[in-house]
Amino acid sequence: MQGPIGARLVQLVPTIFLVSIIVFALQQLMPGDPAVLLAGESAGNPHVVAQIRDQLLLNRPLWVQYLHWIDGVLHGNLGYSWRLSEPVSELIAQKLPVTVQLSVMAFLFAVVIGVPAGVVSAVKQGTAWDWAANAIGLSGLSIPNFWLGIVLILVVSVDLGWLPPSGYVSLARDPLRSIETTIMPAFVLGNAIAAILMRHTRSAMLQALAQDYVRTARAKGLSETRVVLRHALRNALIPVVTLGGLQLGLLLSGAVLTEQVFDIPGLGKLVVDSVFNRDYPVIQGVVLVTALLYVLINLVTDVLYAVINPRLRGG
Amino acid sequence: MRSFLLAIGLLLGLAGPALAATPADRTLRIGLREDPDILDPTLSGSYVGRIVFAGMCDKLFDYDTKLDIVPQLATGYTYKDPTHLILHLRPGVLFQDGEKFNAAAVKYTLTRDLTMVRSLRKGQINDIKSIEVINPLTVELVLKAPDAALLAQLAGRPGIMLAPDVAAKEGKDFGLHPVCAGPFRFVKRIPEQKIVLERFKRYWDAKAIHFDKVEYIPIVNSAVRLANLQAGALDLVEYIVPTDVPAVEKDPKLRIAMDTSLGYNGITFNVGNGPESKTPIGEHARLRRAFALAIDRKALIHVVYDGLYTPIAQANPPSSQFYVPSVQPPARDIKKAKALVAATGVKTPIKVTLMVPNSPDLLQAAQVIQAMEQPAGFDVKIQAMEFASSLAAARSGHFQAYMIGWSGRADADGNMYSFLHSGYGFNYGHYDDPKVDALLDAARRAPTVAARRAIYARLWGIVAKDMPVIYLWSPKNIVGLKKTLLGFRQVPDGIIRLQGMRFAK
């Protein structure tokens, strides 16, 4: 896991290369003719369909198609969406901020709920508090995202009329509306992460509370709150922080279903719609970018871990 | 724990000012059932795309609520003879970039439709041999052969006129910022989020326009679409599912506008497309007739569509001029169905695989049909498929029976030709009957509606015997809108025309 960052960066190259091949292979495996879907209501005319196939190079051998695409990518060109004619890079630039906003808000939710809940349950181990925090944590892990989303829309938006049921307003245009439109999906997305954070905080806290320096602090007559917050929590947070980084990487991909349910126009919705429309250049582009983000976040997390964790540096 | 409560509190606190959704300016927000494809009238293939074009782009002709063809950018037409069509153009019309609309623009646009690589319009106006500019306001279309459906095409996407300078400059990127001669001009599009148009002040019919902005917002999930309408975030939703109608009607602020559509849904059998047509149901017309007799269309529509859709046994709905009243769906008759099955000598239960695109309502309908077929001796296996996969399977012949719908065209040809004529793309089962082909071709050349209807009546007789397709129902266009939105005219093609619509003061 350690080792110089340079070596790790070099390792990314084959990984991303493999991702590109897997994605390319996968979409070839998917049944469905992009040309027919593009023709839409005009697919009744065989000449129209044949011409589209021709223009999209769909009649050429696979390796030609792959090389054509990879050549573009290496020159910084992710190609054009077949369905929308927009440059894929532009689509991604439009959608990425949405998904990032959603993920960051979800992550904030997760931290705000998960860490304190973990601390409380560790400090009050064995009490009703502990039990309740555990129950919340486990339910977060066990409730399917999309179901929670549906139920929330039903209750909060339809019955109570408190929040818009779906849609998205960008942060730049109207911050308040933007938060209104993303708060429910962020909660849905964040609650599972909250559960994971809570559990890790709890076990890290329990470990920290059993350490000598905590006992020493107690013996010095420091107040319990001070002991918990100043000494135990600080150490317990080290693994939690790095774990958080990992979860952030997962969030990007976890947004797929949530965006679908709440009709949030982010990367996840873009890629699912592109799969259903067989818009290959978009699928390829999005997966490539998310994969790159994922491995980069992993790398940063690993480096952070090595930097923060003194034990690892020693060993 | 405490912070969890805090988070909930935060949630509640923020909820206060949530939905003061009535904007100060006159913006109309329209909910679409899906995101349109490219906004280039020459390249566009999606149904909802046509709804957006109606706000942006005027056509040579349009339909009124009775589906009669009425003038729009053309003021009228005359047939010199069956292969020479003269179009008279409206004077004083400007494109949204200031270019003048004239005969040259018509020639440019139709030529683009006919020649552009990937044009989806080519097949629709293929009968045009040449386009002659007679004078700035008169165009003559010379046809290869008489084409009864041509005017209808010019009232559809091929009739949309594009600003020639912009189209020539932008080429295939025209769809990223289209410029036409309609009431609203394109401002921006964020794919899967919204399409924004603003009022074009020099629109030729500006007095009919009462909004400053129009936003088209695609929302795929029907429940979410409805919730947005109820919450006031949308002013009009172009499609409400039938089971949601009571919810809209219960809402004091909303109303439903419902009318017949042009489309239909049915079951297409694989009767000749590859080895998978060699099944009992593919080989015996009598089995297909028995299959049809076992379906109670009324009950099916009652269960799945709250009884709102119309049972049919032909490709054209009752609202169409080409509807043949004598062709009526038969009542469910299990005895007769069993007799037909017995006559073929095929051993029951007869296995039939029914491929269904996985939209919830179609799956529901398929399951109802599955239950209805059992007593007639059919063991129906449902094969739900993601839409694109089902299309691929259908075209390559990997199916026995395919449940699929069609959005419909005002002219019957658009509902029949590519579906029943041999060698055409929507004829998934490769139904091939020379008599049917000849009738379809003859109908294209027939001079009057009555003559065409008579030809179609004969055609339905053959189709009812061969049963390559079981026509089941014709959907309704169900629009949900605010009661304060006035002047909405419902046309059976489902396209939302903005002319004459306004908010109550």
Add this chain to the structure above:
Amino acid sequence: MSAAVGPIAAPAPISPFRLGLRRFRRHRTGMVGLALVLGFIAVAALAPLLAPYSPIAASWDAIRLAPSLAHPMGTDEIGRDELSRVIWGARASLAAGVLSVLMAAAIGVPAGLVAGFAGGWVDAILSRIVDAMLAIPFLILAIALAAFLGPNLRNAMIAIGVTSAPGFMRVARAATLDTMTFDFIEAARALGNPPWRIALRHVAPNITAPVLVQATLSIATAIIAEASLSFLGLGEQPPFPSWGSMLNAAQQFLTQAPWLAIFPGIAIFLVVLGFNLMGDGLRDVLDTRRRG
């Protein structure tokens, strides 16, 4: 209790595993989880006896009835008894969870064992493949696979199995590397055992515990994944029920018939909770590293 349960030289030790199971019996929440899981397995197995109605018999004059005495969970969109469908749906969901995870383990564990044991370029190649697969959003991978294989329950399971395999590979590889540092491996080498024998006889038993924990937790994820795939229309085929496909159908009737979404959702929640509790319990008693 000491962490060093690993035997020193004995080739076939009393597995740490047995010991753990004995401890598991005293683990309260773990046992609750086990009870939940066994309960649902019983429901699935006894579905024909438990379900008051046929799960596929439609009744067109009883569509979307609210819960009542005759139909405790109401009826669905074509008039089938919702309770009976939830009961029968347990079969699809449990099968999806358990079988797909078995498949994932069958692919991932040997791969991880080989990677950890062989090291070098074998490890490098396998690890890059795993990295690549983990870097592609899980659902995209699963959707593409399910679309390719054709949507039905078996293929959904294969898709979930294939996409969960990298997780197992990582766990098995890490556990293998861990085990390799133990003295008894050195000892076995010194005695001249061939590598394959060491891998199978000495390493494999010692990675069982973490793999088992990974398995129970993965089952929970897999059940949700099946529901997600069904939700997108890529799971069990109608008319047969799975909880995910029931939710998918229910989506349309959220306001008119919310019970159609509530009950399958609760069923998923409970069974996943069961597996999670069980997994936690197992981790507490088996995972030696974390007990340090």
